[in-house]
Amino acid sequence: MKLVTIHESGLGVKLENAVLDITKALSVYPEEGIPTDVMAxxxxxxSAIPQIERYVERVLEASKGDQTAYLLEESQVKYGPCVTRPGKMICVGLNYRKHAEETNAPIPAYPILFNKFNNTLAAQGDDIPLPTRVTSQVDYEAELVIVIGKQAKYVSKEAALDHVFGYCNVNDLSARDLQMRTHQWLLGKSCDKFSPLGPYLVTADEVGDPNQLTISCTVNGETRQLSNTSDMIFHCNEIVSYISQHMTLYPGDIILTGTPEGVVLGKPVDERVYLKDGDVVTIEIEKLGALTNRMVDEQV
Structure with a gap:
């Protein structure tokens, strides 16, 4: 199932050619216990996924052709972040072999972890402010996000993916000059709206092996990153297991799993052209749809 967050409405379900607005559907076809919030x-x-599946079937069958109030074309949808209130936003750095090589970094022996905060959340279609007062080096990073669905502590690699609800796209935007100012990367990763997330949250059963997915980034239609999640140094099950050895993971926590080669930082210094006002960046991962955002100079 592909879940979406509809701004100012709540939960939606992506169908083949439309998005079903659950909140609006419930006003026409009431039913007790249907969740209207993705976190629930x-x-x-x-329990919730089978319940939603049955409800969607009921609505589509009952509504016949009269579906305009709650069945939306995607162009009509104002999205919110597909995970609205993550408890933790944990990131893995240098987790693709070719990306480590392009930045002349050693292959890490352990996952390199850092974090972002909820102020970085943004959605499909949002404009992303470039904080030009403090940085001139904002870079894109296409990444796969793991969304935790069951509490996890001391889980094995073999059992780790049983604790995953699903997956989505993120652009882990990074202000390189701020990131490299100190040994801690946090400042360059945590500017407002630096984690657009979506458009869909896709359940794990639809994705299958998360380490066999094509991943790409385009800027103004030009392909900048094109790889496969199989190039991860630490695969998704290893990441979940490793983090769970050190902290408890809870439903709704998200893990950004690193970016492949092709970022601006990986180019020779004289060839680096960082993101600027008007640039349109699209992150696309196989089975997860495409996440598109326009960069705009911050208005303060």
């Missing part, structure tokens, strides 16, 4: 689904997937 993430935390109760085993």
């Amino acid at each position: 689904v993430i935390g109760h997937a085993e």
Whole structure:
């Protein structure tokens, strides 16, 4: 199932050619217990997903052709972040072999972890402010996000993916001059709206092996990154297991799993052209749809 967040409405379900607005559908076809918030689904997937599936079938069958109030064309949807209130935003740095090589970094022996905060959340279609007062080096990073669905502590690699609800796209935007100012990367990663997330949150059963997905980034239609999640140094099950050895993961926590080669930072210094006002960046991962955002100079 592909779940979406509809701005000012709540939960939606991506169908083949449309998005079903659950909140609006419930006003026409009421039913007790149907969740209208994506976080409630993430935390109760085993009961909530079958319930939503049955409800969607009921609505589509009952509504016949009269579906305009709650069945939306995607162009009509104002998205919110597909995970609205993550408890933790954990990031893995230098997790693709070719990306480590392009930045002349050694292959890490352990996952390099850092974090972002909820102020960085943005959605499909949002304009992303470039904080030009403090940085001139904003870079794109196409990444796969793991969304935790079950509490995880001391889980094995073999059992780790059983604790995953699903996956989505993120652009882990990075202000390189701020990132490299100190040994801690946090400042360059945590500017406002530096983690557009979406458009869909896709359940794990639809994705299958998360380390066999094509991943790409385009800027103004030009392909900048094109790789496969199989190039990860630490695969998704290893990441979840490793983090769970050190902290408890809860439903709704998200893990950004690193970016492949092709970032601006990986180019020779005289060839680096960082993101600027008007640039349109699209992150696309196989089975997860495409996440598109326009960069704009921050208005202060």
